[in-house]
Amino acid sequence: MSLATDMFVCQMAAAEPWPENATLYQPLKGEQILLSDNASCLAVQAFLRMCNLPVQVVCRANAEYMSPSGKAPFIHVGNHVVSELGPIVQFAKAKGHSLSDGLDEIQKAEMKAYTELVNNMLLTAELYVQWCDDSTSAKITRSRYGSPYPWPLNHILAYQKQWEVRRKMKAIGWGGKSLKQVLEDVDRCCQALSQRLGTQPYFFTKQPTELDALVFGHLFTILTTQLTDDALCEKVKNYENLIKFCRRIEQQYFEEHDQESVLSSVSRCSRGSSTK
Template sequence: MMRSPNERLQGPAAEPWPENAALYQQLKEDQILLSDNASSLAVQAFLQMCNLPVRVVCRANAEYMSPSGKVPFIHVGNQVVSELGPIVQFVKAKGHSLSDGLDEVQKAEMKAYMELVNNMLLTAELYLQWCDDVTVEEITHPRYGSPYPWPLNRILAYQKQWEIRRKMKAIGWAGKSLEQVLEDVDQCCQALSQRLGTQPYFFNKQPTELDALVFGHLFTILTTQLTTDELSEKVKNYGNLTAFCRRIEQQYFEGHDKDNSGTAAPRSAKRSLLR
């Protein structure tokens, strides 16, 4: 009998994946911010591509439940693992991999592009959330502190803002203008667009963790309501990237409900990309 592409990727040594595997993130409607939503969606996409079902659990204190203080994290059996990189390694140790078919040069290239996404897109999302005054006042503070009573909601938001702004200073982003940050996003999208070209995925016909990471960030940018559309417009300038997001949404999320896959189609404050 023919095996599916995902089954072929997993190989004969793959361990059974528990049915009660769960992914934890903040509250979807009222609390989660752009960067955390993007990171969570990247992990969901990766697990979907591996054909590993996971139930998404939303908790107001998910950030404080995480062993690294970052979301998302997965609870599989008696183990808890947070963030995409460690989750990829954890899943690989269980015999499930998306990138085993790549040669060493391709693997190095894939890692370089993943670093680009994390250094540019993720950092730009954090900058926008915590360093752009209009976004901070209208979106970030109200959402981040929403589960908590006053004055705790403000105290926690200011603590997080201080933490992120200190990080921005350490990496040389504190003095950047919003226009410079948007230009960095555009350069990152240009590099991704050139690498993708007319292929369905970044490495030909099969997805890798790079595809999951790029989808998580670009889809979230395209579908999240911010104070302006400047960030999403940078992505929309690249038709192959928006088509890439639609394709992954359609293939790995549309039609998957919580009864058969554990991961529902991604939702956002705006809309699905599907028309």
């Protein structure tokens, strides 16, 4: 879209209040959704809850194909359909809902840098583990991704997705990396996040920002997702302040809303129990 079209859409969005029947679409929670999509969906849910914006979560087997960007999640708000955290943040901001308006320009630039770090490191690592680690892709990823579809379509779609992700990894220079190198990248990212967070409750102020929603979505999902081994989870568990950060957001924004809290999953993982 052109800049003029983007401005028009933002103006139209701003003119309409946030409806009570806003809907967030994501892949099937139990049997289909993968680590990276689950992290992205949780980050969007966290952001909307931090903004106190109501949304109904709807799971669809074809959510990826329904999304205007081809990526989950996406929201349907009034006459608008918006996908992925960044555009959803901008859409909410156009309606007067922002978590970072109180930051100065230096803080906003720093928040942007850490946002790019998370997307470039954690999200990419999640995709790598899912589709480029042979053990994980064979034992978990392909069967989950194709689970809603009949044979042979389930295999065709899974192998097509794997080919797309591996091609992307080669394009960004990750194709030749080993799993050990990817896990080292994750550790460096967690170390940078841990140092920035320090003893603060959130990354910049006493209140959460969009970065807190993004980091929570990825770290919490890594801590609570069952994989072939605990190697990825172990990298996050090395940083106690990040564990406490995840507990804090889960308690404040999810535990009171959800009938069944997953806080215990983080506690078990932080104590070193197996996710197998």
